Amino acid sequence: MPELPPPPAPEVEIVIVNAPRLAPLGGEAAFSAIQIGPELLKTESRLDEALKSVPGVSLFRRTGSGAANPTTQGLSLRAIAPSGAGRTLVTLDGAPQNDPFGGWVIWSGLPSEGLDGATVVRGAGAGPYGAGALTGVVALQERAAPQGLAAAEVSAGERGSYRAVAVAGLPGVLMTLGGSRTKGYYAVRGSRRGAADTPLRLDDSVAALRLQHDFDGVQAAVRVSAFQVNQQAGLRGARSNTTGSSAVVTVARPAAEGVGGWRLQGWVRKSDLENSSVAVAAGRATTTPANDQYDTPATGYGLNAAWQGRQGALAWEVGTDIRLTEGTEHELFRFMAGAFTRDREAGGKTLVAGAYAEAALDQGPWLATAGFRIDRSRAYDAVRRERDTTTGALTLDQAGGDRTDTTPTGRLGLRFELNQTLYLRTAAYAGFRPPTLNELHRPFRVGNDITEANPTLKPETLQGVEVGVGGDAPVRWAATIFHNRLHDPIANVTIGVGPGTFPTAGFVPAGGTLRQRRNAGEIKAWGIEGEVSGEAAQTIGWRAAFAYTEAEVDGGTSAPQLTGLRPAQTPKLTLTGGLTLRPVDQLGLSADVRYESARWEDDLNSRRLSSGIQLDARATWRMGEDIEVYLAAENVFDEELEVGETADGVESYSAPRSLRVGVTIRR
Numbered sequence: 001m002p003e004l005p006p007p008p009a010p011e012v013e014i015v016i017v018n019a020p021r022l023a024p025l026g027g028e029a030a031f032s033a034i035q036i037g038p039e040l041l042k043t044e045s046r047l048d049e050a051l052k053s054v055p056g057v058s059l060f061r062r063t064g065s066g067a068a069n070p071t072t073q074g075l076s077l078r079a080i081a082p083s084g085a086g087r088t089l090v091t092l093d094g095a096p097q098n099d100p101f102g103g104w105v106i107w108s109g110l111p112s113e114g115l116d117g118a119t120v121v122r123g124a125g126a127g128p129y130g131a132g133a134l135t136g137v138v139a140l141q142e143r144a145a146p147q148g149l150a151a152a153e154v155s156a157g158e159r160g161s162y163r164a165v166a167v168a169g170l171p172g173v174l175m176t177l178g179g180s181r182t183k184g185y186y187a188v189r190g191s192r193r194g195a196a197d198t199p200l201r202l203d204d205s206v207a208a209l210r211l212q213h214d215f216d217g218v219q220a221a222v223r224v225s226a227f228q229v230n231q232q233a234g235l236r237g238a239r240s241n242t243t244g245s246s247a248v249v250t251v252a253r254p255a256a257e258g259v260g261g262w263r264l265q266g267w268v269r270k271s272d273l274e275n276s277s278v279a280v281a282a283g284r285a286t287t288t289p290a291n292d293q294y295d296t297p298a299t300g301y302g303l304n305a306a307w308q309g310r311q312g313a314l315a316w317e318v319g320t321d322i323r324l325t326e327g328t329e330h331e332l333f334r335f336m337a338g339a340f341t342r343d344r345e346a347g348g349k350t351l352v353a354g355a356y357a358e359a360a361l362d363q364g365p366w367l368a369t370a371g372f373r374i375d376r377s378r379a380y381d382a383v384r385r386e387r388d389t390t391t392g393a394l395t396l397d398q399a400g401g402d403r404t405d406t407t408p409t410g411r412l413g414l415r416f417e418l419n420q421t422l423y424l425r426t427a428a429y430a431g432f433r434p435p436t437l438n439e440l441h442r443p444f445r446v447g448n449d450i451t452e453a454n455p456t457l458k459p460e461t462l463q464g465v466e467v468g469v470g471g472d473a474p475v476r477w478a479a480t481i482f483h484n485r486l487h488d489p490i491a492n493v494t495i496g497v498g499p500g501t502f503p504t505a506g507f508v509p510a511g512g513t514l515r516q517r518r519n520a521g522e523i524k525a526w527g528i529e530g531e532v533s534g535e536a537a538q539t540i541g542w543r544a545a546f547a548y549t550e551a552e553v554d555g556g557t558s559a560p561q562l563t564g565l566r567p568a569q570t571p572k573l574t575l576t577g578g579l580t581l582r583p584v585d586q587l588g589l590s591a592d593v594r595y596e597s598a599r600w601e602d603d604l605n606s607r608r609l610s611s612g613i614q615l616d617a618r619a620t621w622r623m624g625e626d627i628e629v630y631l632a633a634e635n636v637f638d639e640e641l642e643v644g645e646t647a648d649g650v651e652s653y654s655a656p657r658s659l660r661v662g663v664t665i666r667r
Contacts, residue, residue, distance in 0.1 A: 027360035027369025030413025041112040055547030055574040065107035077136035079549040089132035100300030102438035108204035109227035113151040125411040125429030155662025179205035187652035194284025201232035244271040298327025348382035365417040400455035421473035448512030475534035488519035511648040521556030588620040612641035
């Protein structure tokens with residue numbers, strides 16, 4: 001009897017469900033926007049390090065999030081004036097990721113394996129993004145919900161470093177779990193390091209779940225997440241612990257020709273920071289507790305809505321958003337005779353509400369876009385009370401008054417396709433950033449340097465113009481010349497030098513500096529930035545980019561001592577480059593390099609941080625269609641990249657050469 005033919009293999013339907021979002025109008029093409037895909041994201045274990053492939057992207061200091069204190073992890077674009085709070089809005093599928101108390105971003109809560117890409121928009125103004133989009137926006141897109149395991153990594157490295165992340169899903173479900181640990185490195189090296197110095201240890205974990213469903217063309221999603229980051233700050237007795245959670249509900253219907261689309265999104269974000277600092281004795285032999293920020297509960301609430309329409313060449317969007325933050329820090333300070341003698345409670349609330357209208361007209365080679373928005377911001381219910389820890393008696397009670405500001409902003413953009421491979425564009429824009437609760441209410445200390453809060457701060461505003469040119473054949477390239485003016489920048493302004501006793505701040509020890517957050521006049525900046533990338537024979541990929549910025553402070557009457565100086569932590573020149581090779585199908589080689597010119601540690605331009613270059617390399621071997629093993633080396637040549645300098649001249653450095661091996665799965 002002849003054998004029957006085998007039954008046909010069953011057809012497997014692959015279902016991929018993306019997070020609900022509205023398609024961009026198309027007007028972003030008139031601005032300086034860069035796409036970062038998953039291939040680049042996977043080359044770095046931390047998202048902020050991957051974003052630095054775009055010149056001008058930086059945290060407040062050169063230190064990455066794997067070692068930086070949470071309060072310095074705010075992101076800024078272009079070397080205009082970085083800030084610990086950040087001058088860039090970071091969103092995940094439309095929901096802000098900036099901390100409700102301080103404005104910084106906890107990058108440990110955003111593993112790159114869970115992302116499909118990022119859009120970095122430099123400049124471009126507030127537009128549909130709203131408050132916080134001062135120097136630009138980083139819009140993250142979460143990956144689609146797959147069937148089964150989507151991505152995973154398990155790795156181990158020097159100095160007791162371990163990392164594990166897994167992203168998996170079912171149709172309509174996406175789950176992300178991750179964690180890492182490292183014993184860390186010493187930031188102070190050589191003969192200057194003392195017994196007080198300790199490694200920059202880190203432990204972190206994150207979990208996220210997204211559920212979504214399509215209700216007859218209306219997409220709905222609920223996303224919840226939580227994270228914890230525990231760090232040793234590099235000095236004996238100095239450490240931080242950050243916890244947070246968020247929930248986002250999004251309902252959207254994409255627009256189609258002649259049919260309007262809409263999106264409604266609500267979110268809540270909670271965080272709590274414990275952060276302690278110490279004073280360092282001469283010779284760095286010992287430390288003395290300086291403060292213990294033992295509890296900083298904060299909550300942010302937000303609601304945004306948009307209506308979008310398309311009719312032929314015209315697309316438009318109108319929308320509104322509102323954000324409310326509330327938080328209070330509780331802190332022990334004034335350490336005397338072996339104990340803290342003061343307890344501080346400081347905090348308040350902020351509210352920002354705005355509305356906008358945007359339109360884009362795509363007429364063949366011409367693309368024009370225009371938008372306007374208006375926002376009302378308010379800081380209120382401020383409190384700062386300090387008590388004697390022994391008697392409970394009030395030693396300071398500064399309630400502070402309310403402040404309300406109205407900020408109109410707008411943007412215009414024009415792009416012209418000269419031919420199929422060459423375009424010109426120009427844009428003008430305005431953006432704003434209200435002060436955070438941290439800037440308004442919380443003083444802090446780093447070593448012997450003290451920075452006072454300021455409840456009278458007003459919003460920062462930025463106006464900019466730029467002209468760009470670019471093309472996509474035979475290689476992709478773009479160049480932009482820009483001029484920005486930042487009004488009322490919030491800066492840590494030096495107002496005293498220790499040793500001495502000052503009002504409110506108290507005693508500042510020798511070698512220490514007293515600063516206060518102030519709106520310091522304005523910053524004028526112009527610059528040029530560009531990038532180029534290409535491929536060869538499908539086995540070689542390369543990219544190069546640069547950013548050069550001239551920035552100068554005009555301190556006005558509020559900070560005349562800063563007039564003519566360069567903003568702190570702003571390098572003039574940044575160069576980045578990358579090369580990928582696949583000489584055989586199984587073997588992949590890649591290298592990334594970043595150079596930064598010198599920058600100033602402080603606002604008075606008295607502490608110069610030297611220029612530096614770092615090379616990272618990676619080799620992978622494909623074990624299967626989706627599985628690779630890899631060997632990675634960060635800071636291959638073990639360069640000493642200076643990241644900080646104290647008032648008495650002690651330098652600290654970024655991580656030394658680090659080797660890591662791991663296994664990755666990407667689908």
